[in-house]
Amino acid sequence: MIETLVSAQARMLRAKTAAREIALLSDDQKTRALEAIAAAILADSAVIVAANAEDLARGEASGLSLALRDRLRLDDARVAALASAVRDVADLPDPVGRVLDDRMLENGLHLQKVAVPFGVVGSIYEARPNVTVDIAALALRSGNAIVLRGGSAAEKTNSALVTTMRRALGAVGITPEAIQTIDEFGREGARELMHARGIVDVLVPRGSAELISTVVTESTVPVIETGAGVVHILLDASAPLEWAREIVVNAKVQRPSVCNSVETVLVHRDAAERLIAPVTAALQADGVVVHGDADVQKWGMNIVPATTEDWATEYLGLEIAMRVVDDLDAALAHIREFSTQHTESIITTDDSAAHRFLAEVDSAVVMVNASTRFTDGSEFGFGAEVGISTQKLHARGPMGLSELTSTKWLARGAGQVRA
Amino acid sequence: MIETLVSAQARMLRAKTAAREIALLSDDQKTRALEAIAAAILADSAVIVAANAEDLARGEASGLSLALRDRLRLDDARVAALASAVRDVADLPDPVGRVLDDRMLENGLHLQKVAVPFGVVGSIYEARPNVTVDIAALALRSGNAIVLRGGSAAEKTNSALVTTMRRALGAVGITPEAIQTIDEFGREGARELMHARGIVDVLVPRGSAELISTVVTESTVPVIETGAGVVHILLDASAPLEWAREIVVNAKVQRPSVCNSVETVLVHRDAAERLIAPVTAALQADGVVVHGDADVQKWGMNIVPATTEDWATEYLGLEIAMRVVDDLDAALAHIREFSTQHTESIITTDDSAAHRFLAEVDSAVVMVNASTRFTDGSEFGFGAEVGISTQKLHARGPMGLSELTSTKWLARGAGQVRA
Numbered sequence: 001m002i003e004t005l006v007s008a009q010a011r012m013l014r015a016k017t018a019a020r021e022i023a024l025l026s027d028d029q030k031t032r033a034l035e036a037i038a039a040a041i042l043a044d045s046a047v048i049v050a051a052n053a054e055d056l057a058r059g060e061a062s063g064l065s066l067a068l069r070d071r072l073r074l075d076d077a078r079v080a081a082l083a084s085a086v087r088d089v090a091d092l093p094d095p096v097g098r099v100l101d102d103r104m105l106e107n108g109l110h111l112q113k114v115a116v117p118f119g120v121v122g123s124i125y126e127a128r129p130n131v132t133v134d135i136a137a138l139a140l141r142s143g144n145a146i147v148l149r150g151g152s153a154a155e156k157t158n159s160a161l162v163t164t165m166r167r168a169l170g171a172v173g174i175t176p177e178a179i180q181t182i183d184e185f186g187r188e189g190a191r192e193l194m195h196a197r198g199i200v201d202v203l204v205p206r207g208s209a210e211l212i213s214t215v216v217t218e219s220t221v222p223v224i225e226t227g228a229g230v231v232h233i234l235l236d237a238s239a240p241l242e243w244a245r246e247i248v249v250n251a252k253v254q255r256p257s258v259c260n261s262v263e264t265v266l267v268h269r270d271a272a273e274r275l276i277a278p279v280t281a282a283l284q285a286d287g288v289v290v291h292g293d294a295d296v297q298k299w300g301m302n303i304v305p306a307t308t309e310d311w312a313t314e315y316l317g318l319e320i321a322m323r324v325v326d327d328l329d330a331a332l333a334h335i336r337e338f339s340t341q342h343t344e345s346i347i348t349t350d351d352s353a354a355h356r357f358l359a360e361v362d363s364a365v366v367m368v369n370a371s372t373r374f375t376d377g378s379e380f381g382f383g384a385e386v387g388i389s390t391q392k393l394h395a396r397g398p399m400g401l402s403e404l405t406s407t408k409w410l411a412r413g414a415g416q417v418r419a
Numbered sequence: 420m421i422e423t424l425v426s427a428q429a430r431m432l433r434a435k436t437a438a439r440e441i442a443l444l445s446d447d448q449k450t451r452a453l454e455a456i457a458a459a460i461l462a463d464s465a466v467i468v469a470a471n472a473e474d475l476a477r478g479e480a481s482g483l484s485l486a487l488r489d490r491l492r493l494d495d496a497r498v499a500a501l502a503s504a505v506r507d508v509a510d511l512p513d514p515v516g517r518v519l520d521d522r523m524l525e526n527g528l529h530l531q532k533v534a535v536p537f538g539v540v541g542s543i544y545e546a547r548p549n550v551t552v553d554i555a556a557l558a559l560r561s562g563n564a565i566v567l568r569g570g571s572a573a574e575k576t577n578s579a580l581v582t583t584m585r586r587a588l589g590a591v592g593i594t595p596e597a598i599q600t601i602d603e604f605g606r607e608g609a610r611e612l613m614h615a616r617g618i619v620d621v622l623v624p625r626g627s628a629e630l631i632s633t634v635v636t637e638s639t640v641p642v643i644e645t646g647a648g649v650v651h652i653l654l655d656a657s658a659p660l661e662w663a664r665e666i667v668v669n670a671k672v673q674r675p676s677v678c679n680s681v682e683t684v685l686v687h688r689d690a691a692e693r694l695i696a697p698v699t700a701a702l703q704a705d706g707v708v709v710h711g712d713a714d715v716q717k718w719g720m721n722i723v724p725a726t727t728e729d730w731a732t733e734y735l736g737l738e739i740a741m742r743v744v745d746d747l748d749a750a751l752a753h754i755r756e757f758s759t760q761h762t763e764s765i766i767t768t769d770d771s772a773a774h775r776f777l778a779e780v781d782s783a784v785v786m787v788n789a790s791t792r793f794t795d796g797s798e799f800g801f802g803a804e805v806g807i808s809t810q811k812l813h814a815r816g817p818m819g820l821s822e823l824t825s826t827k828w829l830a831r832g833a834g835q836v837r838a
Contacts, residue, residue: 024778103800109789111799118811119781197635201811216616220636222812243834250836345830358829359443362538370528370832379837380530380828381522392537392620392825393641394813406811409799410777411764413789415662417669418798 008182008189012120012147012199018177019119019145025174027094033174034090034137040168041083041133041161045076051160052129059127059153072127072154082133082161089137092383095401096143110412115405117143118201122193124215126207127151132158135204136165136179138386142404145178147200149190151207155183194219201406206387209314224399227390228314229259229342231372234331234357235279236348237270243369244275244347245282248320250371251345253286257316259388260343260375264311264321266331267296272324276300280322288318295324311338328353332360339363342390343375364390364397427601427608431539431566431618437596438538438564444593446513452593453509453556459587460502460552460580464495470579471548478546478572491546491573501552501580508556511802514820515562529831534824536562537620541612543634545626546570551577554623555584555598557805561823564597566619568609570626574602613638620825625806628733643818646809647733648678648761650791653750653776654698655767656689662788663694663766664701667739669790670764672705676735678807679762679794683730683740685750686715691743695719699741707737714743730757747772751779758782761809762794783809783816 025033041048052074059069074082101113121139123146125131132150139146150158158181166176182189193200197220205215209228216223233251235244251262267275276299280290284302291306300322310321311334325331335344345367346357354368365375375398377385382400389395395403444452460467471493478488493501520532540563544550551569558565569577577600585595601608612619616639624634628647635642652670654663670681686695695718699709703721710725719741729740730753744750754763764786765776773787784794794817796804801819808814814822 020779020781023781105793105798105800109793113816116781217639222641222810224812240834246834246836254837354831358831360439362439362442362535363827365828365830367830368832369834370830371836373837374524374528374830374832374835375828379524381524391641393643396826397532397828407815408782409784409794409816411784411786411789411793412773412777413787413793415659415665415788416793417665417790418673418792 008185008192009196009199011180011182012193012196014177015120015145015147015180016199018175019117021175022140022145022178023096023117023119023143025143029174030094030141030143031090033140033169033172034086036168036172037137037165038083038086038090040164040171041079041086044160044164045079048079048157048160048164049074049076051156054156055154064153068127068153072129072157074129074157082130085130085134086137089141089384092141092401094141095405098402100407107416108414109416112410113407114410115402116408118404118406120145120147120200121404122147122149122196122200122203122221124149124190124193124203124205124211125151126211127153129154129157129161131206132161133165135206135386138384138401138404140178142401144404146180147193148179148181148183149193150181150183152183152186158183191218194221197221204387224387224389224395224403225391226387227342228340229261230264230312230314230338230340231260231262231342232264232266232335232339232344233262233372234266234335234344234346235268235271235275236328236346236350236353237268238350238353239268239271239275239347240349241275241278245279247345247347247369247371248279249282249286251373252283252288252320253318254371254373256318259314260372261316262320262372263314264323264338266323266325266334268328268331269295269324269326272299276322283320286318288320290320290322292322293324296322314340328356332357335361340390342388343367343372345370345372364388427604427611428615428618430599430601431612431615433596434539434564434566434599435618437594438536440594441559441564441597442515442536442538442562444562448593449513449560449562450509452559452588452591453505455587455591456556456584457502457505457509459583459590460498460505463579463583464498467498467576467579467583468493468495470575473575474573483572487546487572491548491576493548493576501549504549504553505556508560508803511560511820513560514824517821519826526835527833528835531829532826533829534821535827537823537825539564539566539619540823541566541568541615541619541622541640543568543609543612543622543624543626543630544570545630546572548573548576548580550625551580552584554625554805557803557820557823559597561820563823565599566612567598567600567602568612569600569602571602571605577602610637613640616640623806643806643808643814643822644810645806646678646761647759648680648807649683649731649733649757649759650679650681650761651683651685651754651758651763652681652791653685653754653763653765654687654690654694655747655765655769655772656687657769657772658687658690658694658766659768660694660697664698666764666766666788666790667698668701668705670792671702671707671739672737673790673792675737678733679791680735681739681791682733683742683757685742685744685753687747687750688714688743688745691718695741702739705737707739709739709741711741712743715741733759747775751776754780759809761807762786762791764789764791783807
């Protein structure tokens with residue numbers, strides 16, 4: 001095949017050229033393109049599942065863990081879910097062309113700030129085939145071309161998915177070069193992507209803290225960091241027992257493997273005796289192992305002694321850390337030291353404590369009396385989620401389609417010159 | 420002095436601690452702080468000018484060019500201008516606390532997206548004392564602490580300015596640690612600043628293309644690139660002679676040393692005979708050297724033959740490149756190849772050409788029938804300018820105070836958990 005002789009850089013340049021065409025597509029054209037992609041994924045289900053079986057066999061032979069193989073596995077039902085997710089993105093409003101500022105200067109120059117596509121979005125992620133389809137759909141919906149670099153364990157699956165999506169674009173008269181994969185170029189390809197400043201406009205890594213840290217450190221392309229969540233809930237002195245118990249249990253147990261699940265519960269000393277026993281008992285009833293400091297051990301049962309390492313741990317499972325703090329200041333200091341600035345919540349009926357927590361906690365999402373699990377693009381009403389940004393530049397918190405756009409100023413004059 | 424024993428990193432950590440206090444200041448407190456700084460700069464004029472004289476003497480001894488020494492030089496009038504610029508920033512509306520999104524979810528959770536300070540802003544720039552004061556004032560107005568790294572040629576001047584500004588903060592009861600300089604740590608200090616991810620939230624380099632390129636390539640802290648301007652004007656087939664001549668001359672001559680001045684004029688072949696002679700003559704009458712291709716040489720007088728290098732050159736002086744293009748597509752292709760995506764303008768009375776130019780040119784500011792010199796924060800009505808971003812992440816084009824803020828989601832509930 002000629003195709004494999006092409007370099008990663010050549011693929012990225014094709015995406016850059018294609019981006020010019022994609023940026024000018026109308027809302028309708030993008031909707032039709034995504035519907036074509038969804039239909040093609042459904043139609044190609046057998047081919048995709050067969051390619052996936054090759055990856056799974058290779059993974060099993062090379063000792064890939066059962067959990068990772070489960071994340072990688074596709075069957076007809078999961079392929080149908082991929083197609084359905086693309087249809088959901090097709091239905092979202094077009095974020096391109098929104099007028100974000102409009103001003104007429106005294107000299108008659110008419111200025112408009114409009115939302116435009118970035119151009120080329122790059123994504124580096126792990127062996128999750130759903131990310132391949134999700135990110136491609138979100139990029140296209142927002143008028144961008146996409147360069148995909150998935151985990152090598154999913155190479156055959158991704159290749160099949162990309163082939164299907166590219167053919168679907170071609171069939172509706174849109175350049176298939178708008179979707180590129182560079183999986184086959186391995187680590188060197190990923191390195192080229194991270195240094196493709198001037199070709200790739202923004203890079204969105206998705207996956208483990210280690211992967212994201214590598215991309216953030218190495219990339220010269222601007223990165224949107226979608227980071228880890230060492231998420232805190234503070235049970236204030238005034239925290240009602242029912243809210244404390246239900247919110248902590250929901251935030252830990254409802255889906256423990258995701259970044260918005262709670263990892264550390266801080267308990268105000270004045271509420272320790274009242275809250276620790278029932279809250280830890282409720283967690284334990286749902287199978288959660290509680291790591292606690294000496295005070296938590298005093299009021300709770302079956303508490304595993306916590307170490308400093310626990311305060312910095314994103315368990316992503318049925319474990320939780322709990323610590324008693326002397327007051328709100330001590331809680332804020334703990335959060336400053338250990339939070340990854342993703343989401344924190346305070347349970348309180350004290351308005352001044354709530355006010356201080358909202359003002360002083362420097363995280364993407366700061367909550368009062370709610371489960372941290374609400375930090376999510378769908379819950380926020382964005383209709384889809386590109387990821388949850390834990391950086392402060394460009395986007396912070398759950399990112400919707402509009403975060404995959406940049407802006408451009410249009411200035412319309414009639415011969416104006418500067419005095 | 421103990422002070423010089425402190426590392427650049429320690430200074431940055433002090434800024435990070437101070438940032439918590441600065442972020443919570445009210446509009447009034449920030450206004451008063453900036454007024455105090457302006458007054459202190461005026462009061463300390465003699466000390467600042469004396470420190471500057473030391474830098475100038477050192478610069479002269481080490482062979483610093485006359486032009487650079489002029490940029491570096493402060494006298495009482497220039498110090499007064501610095502103070503006045505701070506007062507202008509003091510008068511700007513507070514960008515912090517604006518509610519940018521407000522939504523009530525069906526479950527009763529109230530979400531608000533509010534503008535918050537970044538935290539710590541870093542700036543790396545050249546030996547221009549006005550940047551020291553400008554960036555510090557803009558950072559404080561937007562609730563941020565600042566870490567300054569100016570050119571070593573201005574070290575004494577910057578040190579005097581920072582001492583004055585810090586003392587002024589202290590005098591109004593605000594922590595002086597919000598303003599830090601790391602000039603004395605030289606290149607190693609700059610390197611530490613570029614790698615201070617987690618301490619410094621955003622880095623805004625200002626200066627030459629080379630300096631900005633170094634920062635963009637080396638920094639792990641998110642950067643806002645304020646880049647070079649290889650700015651184009653396209654004289655379309657329909658361009659009226661008067662507009663073409665006045666806009667090109669204004670865009671080149673009114674202030675040739677800045678990034679929004681025009682560097683290359685493209686002329687539609689159908690207008691070459693009509694426009695090139697009068698436009699080049701007008702430029703030459705103002706002392707501009709015109710570099711042109713064979714077609715320009717044919718229609719103009721005293722044209723210096725242009726090379727490919729000219730198309731990529733930011734002259735920043737009284738020189739200009741001119742090229743004849745066959746049509747709009749050829750013009751767009753030239754701009755794609757050579758533009759730094761800062762500002763481009765088309766002179767035309769043809770609506771469809773104007774429409775295509777606005778849609779297809781991928782630059783921060785795209786104009787029709789106006790001088791590129793309008794790409795400027797003050798002209799746009801922002802009241803002050805942090806710089807002109809040529810990247811697509813976070814900010815694009817002239818940046819006002821609001822571009823020195825990030826956002827935070829506040830979620831107020833009453834016990835909501837996720838189903």
